[in-house]
Amino acid sequence: MHGWTGKLLRIDLTSRTSCDEELPHDLRRLFLGGRGVNSRLLYTDLMPQIDPLSSENRLIFGTGPLSGTLCPSSPRCTVTALSPLTGILGDAN
Numbered sequence: 001m002h003g004w005t006g007k008l009l010r011i012d013l014t015s016r017t018s019c020d021e022e023l024p025h026d027l028r029r030l031f032l033g034g035r036g037v038n039s040r041l042l043y044t045d046l047m048p049q050i051d052p053l054s055s056e057n058r059l060i061f062g063t064g065p066l067s068g069t070l071c072p073s074s075p076r077c078t079v080t081a082l083s084p085l086t087g088i089l090g091d092a093n
Helices: 025-030 033-045
Strands: 008-010 015-022 060-063 076-083 089-092
Touching: 025 033, 025 060, 033 076, 033 089
Parallel strands: none
Antiparallel strands: 008 015, 060 076, 076 089
16 A cells, blocks of 8 residues: 555745655555544644734644545545644544
């Protein structure tokens, strides 16, 4: 299994640009699923004292390794960002 599609799409709404990257295999293996990968990306991409309501906050959408298959409950999607309420990780699926 290649893990999702092996791609990461970054979209910058300010500059209206996008680029796709290879999602590292180690990241897919160590942080299985959308929530794990999203949490890791949020942790590595954000500076410690960032304002959750600033344009530098990330909104990360992620799917799990079974998305697109016939497995029950597989089409779940996780959305992750720095929460303005708590100042730490907030996500929903």
